[in-house]
Amino acid sequence: MIPLQLTLKNFLSYRETTLDFRGLHTACICGANGAGKSSLLEAITWVIWGQSRAASDDDIIHAGAEYVRVDFQFSSNSQIYRVIRARNRGRNSSLEFQIENGGDFRSVTAKSLRATQEQIISYLKLDYDTFINSAYLRQGRADEFMLRRPNERKQILADLLKLDRYEQLAEQAKDISKQFKGQAEQLELSLQPIEKQLEQKDTVVSQLTDLEKELIKFQLLQESDREKLLQLQAGEHQRQSWYQQLTWQQTQYQNLLQDCERLKTEQIELKNQIAELEKFLDREPEIIAEYQQLLSLQQEEETLSLKFQAYQDAQQHRQELEQQLIQQTNELNLQIQQRQTRLESLQQQEQELQQILSRSAEIQAGLEQLRYHRQRLRELDDLQHQVSPLLQRRYTLQTNIERVQARLTAQLEQLRFSEAQYLEELAKVPEIRQAALAVDAKIQELEKKQVYQKRIEEKGQERKSHKERLQTNQKICEEQLEELKEKLKLLQIPNPICPLCEQSLDEHYRHNVIYKTRNEQQEIQEQIWSFQEQITAYERDLQNLRIEYKQLQEELTSYTSLQQQFGQLEAQLEAVSEVNSKLKQVREEIARVEYLLSSELYAQDLQTELQLLNQEIQRLNYDEQTHALVRGEVEKWRWAEIKQAKLDDASRRQSAIDAEKPQLVAQIERLQTQLNQLRTSSEIQRQIERLERYLNELGYERSRHQNLINSLRQAQPWQLRYQELKQAKQQYPQLQNRLQQLEQLLQVRLGDRVTMKEQLDSLIAQMEKTTDNREEIQALEAKIQQQQRQIDEFLAQQGRWEQTLTQLENLQIQYEENCKQLKEVKKQYRIYQELAQAFGKNGIQTLMIENILPQLEAETNQILARLTGNQLHVQFLTQKAGRSNSKRKNSKLIDTLDILIADARGTRAYETYSGGEAFRINFSIRLALARLLAQRAGTALQLLIVDEGFGTQDSEGCDRLIAAINAIAADFACILTVTHMPQFKEAFQHRIEVRKTERGSQLILSN
Template identity: 25%
Template sequence: MLDAITWAVWGQARTRTQDELIHQGQTDMVVDLEFSARGQTYKISRRHSRKRGKQGASSLELQLFSDGTFIPITGNTIRETEAVVKDLLNMDYDTFVNTAFLLQGKADLFSSSTPARRKETLAEVLGLGYYDSLALKARELGRDQDKLITSIDSNVAFHAEELEKRDLYQSNLSSAQSNLSDLEKSMQIALSEKSFIESKIDKLKLTESMIDASRNRVKSAKAELQQLQMSLERFQTELAEAEKIQLKELEIGKKYSALQQALLEEQLISEKGAKHKDLSDAANKLEQSIDIESTRLKERIQSMQNQIDGLSVLSAQLPELNKSVSLMEQQKSDLHKLKLNSEQLDKSISTLETKSAVLNNENSLLKKTMDDTRQKYDYLNLDEAVCPVCSAALNDKKIKALRIEYESSGAEAKAEYLKNQNQVAEVGKEISFEQAKLSEINEQAANLSAEISTKEDSLRREIAAAENAEASIKNLSGELLSLQNRLSSSSFCNLEKLKLVQIQSDLDSLKYDSQKHESLIKLIESLKPYEDSMRQLNQAKDSINLINENISQSSMLLESRSKEIKQATQEIIDLEKDLVELPEVTRQLDEVLRHSLGLEKQRAHFAEETGRLRERLDHCERIENQINKQMKTRKAAEKESRLLKDLAGAFGPNGIQAMIIETAIPQIQDEANEMLFRLTDGGLSIRLDLTEGRKDRSTGNPSEQLEIRVSDEMGTRSYETFSGGEAFRINFAIRIALSKVLASRSGAPLPILFIDEGFGSQDEFGQDRLKEAINFIRDDFEKILVITHIEEIKDAFPARIEVEKTSSGSTFKVIS
């Protein structure tokens, strides 16, 4: 049970490996343990499975009881979860077995440890690791403050050079501002001069625009004048054409009347032509339908003839197929005979095998009889042979008679035995012969059966196909004869033929003359141009007055545009005189612009320089403020660093830890001596001394060791010189003292003492003293768990857990 508890909590027990804890014959183990620590209830579950030839698989889960259920708080790995458990219990496995757990055979685990290891265990019992972590944290924080101070010093030194240039930046800024002011005045003068010249140029540009507008007006007027001249000429040409067409009015009227008469006649004959075409198209369609039906009948007749020819081939095979059926029936009869022969041979073989078994059984009995006779015969050769019936001694005569009887009986049995053997051999030959013959018959029957099975299905299908072909030929022949009669007597498409006769009659009564129609169309084509001539004649009559009016208007506009061109040309000459001074004024403006541009570049340069210098001065001011803040931070960091170094020393081995150990050692020593006084009637006492050990490589300071000095009536001696019983009582007293310190430690979650055996090395007096000592310290612990097999020790404690091993596993019961 204790192994299960320590393995579940720390993953360690008394065995070297986890696999050794698994019950024999099993491959895995699991422990679920609920415990209380720091006012909370926890549940830990650890599982391990071993695999042959491979490393076993383990798992660890930790849960916290909250609101009536367990909530998982397992870490990402087993190592992380074990660290959480260790923090909860505030101890590891080694501290547990050195203090609260007196392991069987290892009660001296603390006493027999090295002085340095004793000091480490004591520090763990007193919880000094917490102060080590505080000292380490203080040193880490102190190093962080030292790094901050170094960084601030480096930063201040880097920016000091920039602050030294602040006076130079201020002087250069004043000079740049003065130059910038002078340039601003010069630019104002240049801008006034530029505005005057630009105003003058704008006026000259306006004059130039007016000249361009006049030139465009002259150009437009000339183009319009040219257009008017062309329009006047076109109107005069149209007037001549119209007058020319009026001279042909009589001819055009006569031809146009002939065209209208021809068009009227063509319309009437076209209606007859349309009817003629529709009737002809209908007749063509009917003729095509009749031809198609005739072709279809011929194709059906040919298709049926082809089917009849193909079916005739199948039908002709029917007599031959019937012969094959007769042959197959003969094969079935042969197969039946083979099966009858096979059955007869099976019966014959069974009879022979039975006969052989009977003969072999007889020979077995004969062999036993011969063996018995031989034993009896050999028995007669003994010196003290007696009668096998009455047990009386046998004389030579009786022995001789028995020998003759035994020899005769043995010879008869042997002869019968040999005879049976010969018969068995003969029967065996007959069986082999019959079996060979049976195998041959069975093989013939199997081959014949397979052949019949294969041919029978094929013949059945072929006969069915031939019979169906014969029936189909009869049906198709009647249908073929009917189709041939329809084709030869033209008994098809009767309705279409009647319609065709009617259409032909309608065509004859229509009396449409296609040649006359074609001649009329040619006449219309020859008179068609006079339709346009009539339209042109009518247009000419209507347009002569309009053309005369257009000629009059064009002449008036032509005269008006000529006057406008002359007036605009004179205006251009007058305006061009004012543009003579434009090049000089433009040159003056270019000069002023170049001067202004130079001033603008200088102003931009000095403005940029002024901004740059102001930025540098602002930067210097920011640096100064930053340095002041950093110096305040540095001062605080120096103070914090000194404080953290003091804390590191206070939390270190020579500070609070030394004070705690110096206070705890007398307490442990007094507790142990009080227990030893009870166990030895004041015969033994101990003294715990702190001594210097080896120097620590990292700090250079000597480590501390804990020495155990034991005193008795003979003086002070080393622990190793005491006997087993005395050594156990010393170990027991020291371990009880350590356990009491551990149980009373602030925040200790495990105020329980475990004692595993250890009573066997004590005599009756020593055992009584141990029981008294355990009862004496019972109020210092919440629970004391004692493991023992000694009845007297068990009876000393009223509350017990009795464990009993059975064939199906261990069982327990609680006695209180």
């Protein structure tokens, strides 16, 4: 990735700026601390990957702004790309990805932000983690790799190389191998009972032959008895037919008797209804006369209702007109009252204005005093502007001198504190050595418990595997049991179908199959009970193993902390040898700082400048108290300026009042005239009078109307009587016809009753002559059923033996298939077991680290040689000898990643090198790691960013570091270095100066 152009809008300290990288090969980004140098680099990581040092995306938005936008153009693999990322505060981000095509950019943005991000990484072949650990050497993280413990370094290297993928593959291979192992054990267990069952095949064939002979004998006897039974059943069937016919005739005779009684009852009821109608028809003249009277009253009520409606409308119209008259009168009264109130208010304002206008001379005198004191205040303000910078500079110098003194005092206290710490460390050496021995003994004891815990875990896995196999077998048996239940349900249906051959079963074979199925069902149920007992036993064992495992796990929780504690104690013992030399250096530094403080020989240039400033301040002779008094006089006489403004306003208001008062008086008189006319001669008043005359002429009486309504209500029932009379005239001939039909039907039913009685007597006589054979039939049926039960038992036994023989044949096929499957499962188990070892930490992962370390070591030493003039050399070790033990003759090799650093005096620890030397070592290792990671990501490392301080380097070290960067410049398309030290500006081809202003950070590009 080669940067071309970066445009920022409201990003961190930048308001709006653009940086063109074209033509930049090696460039230095310089500026004061906090100016925004690192923010340029954070903008690149945010726009491409959406990540930065900020806790949230809203934090990168410039203070006071509502949105942020970064536009970045770069080239990769000879293709130019453009990425635009923007965000509004409190909302989601937007991402645009474009590719240059013929001078213009073409969008290749995906449907979602996540898909677009994945597309950018796919084109770049570089993710965020690889970038910050390769091309981007971030500030403050140069020594992060070196300061880790050896085993942690190896883990960091594995993480950078993304070897965790192989760890996941190893875990997956282990899980799959465990599954195949469990399948193999389950198959071996399932083969044992099959072999025992196959041994019973010869016995089953012999038993089946004997049973078939007995079955044929009983079937012949049964056929003879069935023929005799059929003859007897034919005679009994004829007798039952006559009996059913007699029963039906008796039922019909009873129904006929009930029908005759019902017709007689209905005849009586109709005669009663006809008599009632004749009485009602006799009142016809009276009902017609009352009905005519009702119609006359209704006609008169309609006439009065029309008059009432007209009376109501006229009353309502008069009320509306009276309301309008009242409303207009009130409006005129309100207008008159408003103008009178305004006139009174103007008179009161006129009195107040006269009081203000009377103080005109006093206000003019106050204004003269105000002008004089303001002129004096301006003179003192000019003098203050000259003195203020001098006072501020004096305060700054005094603060800096006090700060130097405080820094020396704090340094002295820190040195004395360090001296006390070194003395305490020397006193604790015997105690630390004894503690290390005690921790080592505890670690050895816990290692033994780890071995025992592993054995418990293996036992638990074994019990769990057996339990799972039993649960599988139990599930199979339960499924078989459900199938047998379904089979029994099918056999309960009349004329069932055989579940095996799909042919109809007769009664004999059906009982045989049911008996055999129930026996098989009982056997399977017993197997399920056996499996449940064994599962319970395994669960009890597993519970005990879990309790023991948990106890050991709690005891082993301190194992890691003890190892860390032992490593810390060893490091403390190794560091004791340096304490004496450091103590001597601290005491020399204490003596030097005490001399500076006692003689006040610090900050000499600041003290000289302070004396000159005090002389200049005395020459100007500025008095802050006099300045304050004059400022008070100005505030004192400002009332005259305020009063003058009020005086001018009073004059304007008096003129306006003089013009408005005559207009108000004329308006009041005009409104009074309109009010008098409205009450006497208005159109509304005339309409009201006309309505009153119309009401008098209408002549409507409310009492007469009410009496008529009451009479009409009393006569209303005669309308119902009239309707009932009409209905009675229609029903009377219908009821007479119905009565004649009932009498004719009753005569027919009586004749049918005599005929049916004769038929019943004839059937009873025939039944008495027929013989009853039911007892003989029942005895013969009982004998046949006994024979059928015996045959069913033989058939059930035959079915069981045949099913057993079929099961043995199926078991033989299953046995052969299971043997083949067992062979294949064992093969797969061995394959995945080997894959788990190959993908594990001691397999491909270790091999990859060991293969890459020589390349990393050679690359590091090549860069380090340029930085140190071939004075330092780095070596990586992946194994070392473990702790010696009196009980063990040979020490065990431990996996590690130690870094040995050698110079002209030999090999020394990393901590013994100075800050400049340590930085050069860190820089070399980080740069070598950067190259290797970029190569493994499948992309060339064309951009290098060094965001590290050079303050730890002396002049020669800085020259070597700059020379090394320039020496490797040919390997990169663009190198950016970040520093706040001014002396490095001229060391690079180009400079990008960052300055912080009121308008945000600004960039200045120079050669």
